[in-house]
Amino acid sequence: MTQLHDTTESIKGKHLTPDERAQIAILKREEYSNRQIADRLGRAPQTINNEVNRGTVQQMRRQKQNGTVYDTYYDVYDPDYAQARYMNNRRHCGRQPKWSLSDAFVDWADTQMLDHHWSPDAVIGAARQRDLFPVSLIPCTTTLYNWIDHQIMRTKNMDLTEKLHRNTKSNRRKAPDHKRKMGPSISERPAAVNTRETFGHWEIDTVIGAKHKHDAVLLTLVERQTRFEVILKIDGKAAQPVTQAVASLVERAGAHMPSLFKTITSDNGSEFSELYDTLEAVTDVYFARPFASYERGTSENQHKLIRRFIPKGQPISEISDRQIQRIQRWMNDYPRKILDYQTPHECFVKAFKQTQPAQSA
Structure with a gap:
């Protein structure tokens, strides 16, 4: 009888090795039962039984007797x-x-990212929020980024504007004191504005295209709670065009001005030098510190979205009012993670309705 190394050490949870399979074959030829083999190898009897069943093949033995060929078949455990x-x-x-289960989500995600300039996170959030696909087909945001990195998607990293330009290092520096007094400082702004718990607090800023004084400029206003964006094309980066645009906006708001615009926060650009005087009678205006763009972080983030369509250096005068309206509509219909993947337009309408007095029956 062939002597094999005996072991009583428990190897529960470990897969059988090629050496163990060779030992099983030897013991089977010596007519050991599966239970006896399990005892010799320190394995569970069911493990050996399953292994023998999976590794058994049918072989043929051919014999010739008195001019007649006889084929007989028998089962044998083959370790190889x-x-x-x-x-x-x-x-x-x-x-x-x-991604291997269905092309439906992958194709839809590519369309949203390539044609509609959505971020991967917006794609995942909207798909889940709107129940567009079975949960089994929707990955997490990190996984979708990995699919893009591994070229499973048509979308490439170069198509993700935010990813290419994101800087994780802090560039903040201590802001100097005001060089000029344009109005109340942001430090005087009510603390409730920072929490975004109430509706009607806005940030105002400008977006430039080509760097020459004759090019048009975009005047932007964003509501801090809902991220609802208003984009106005004005004649230049100067105080007069800004004042005219703001006055027009106040006129359009009409009786809703107190509930729509509770506060407006601006930077210290010369184009806003008349903003406080223009709006003093209808709303509160505050000015951020110089070189402290983080105090108007909502505007800065909104401008990144605008830059997807209007890169730096492109003259804004060449962009039609209709195209600017399309950009504004896209931004307000873009699902945001910060809004639980609702759109700014949906949140703005809900918030505005809540400010209106209840209609009596």
Whole structure:
């Protein structure tokens, strides 16, 4: 009888090795039962039973007697076949990636990112919020970024404007004191504005295209709670065009001005030098510190979205009013993670309705 190394050490949870399969084959030829083999190898009897069933092949023995050929078939455990089958099963084990289950989500996600300039996070959030696909097909945001990195998607990293330009390092520096007094400082602004708990607090700023004084400029206003954006094309980066645009906006707001515009926060650019005098009678205006763009972070983030369509250096005078309206509509219909993947337009309408007095029956 062949002597094999005996072990009583528990190896629970470990897969059978090629050496163990060779030992099983030897013991089977010596007519050991599966339970006896399990005892010799320190394995569970069911493990050996399953292994023998998976690794058993049918072989043929041919004999010739008195001019007649006889074929007989018998079963035998083949360790090489068992090992090959094990390796094949290992290659196919594990959960299939979600992108391999269906093309529906991948194609839709590519369309949103390439044609509609959505971010991967907006794609995931909108798909879940609107129940567009079965949960089993929707990955997490990190996974979608990994799919893009591994070129599973048509979308490439170069198509993700935010990813290419994101800077994780802090560039903040201590802001100097005001060089000029244009109006109340942001430090005097009510603390409730910072929490975004109430509606009607806005940030105002400008976006320039070509750097020459004759080019048009975009005047932007964003409501801090809902991220609702208003974009106005004005004749230049000067106080007069800004004052005219703001006065027009106040006229359009009409009786709703007190509930729509509770405060407006601006920077210290010369184009806003008349802003306080223009709006003093209808709303509160505050000015951020110089070189402290983080105090108007909502505007800065909104401008990144605008730059997807109007890169720096492109003359704004060449952009039609209709195109600017399209950009504004896209921004207000873009699902935001910060809004639980609702759109700014949806949140703005809800918030504005809440400010209106209830209608009596």
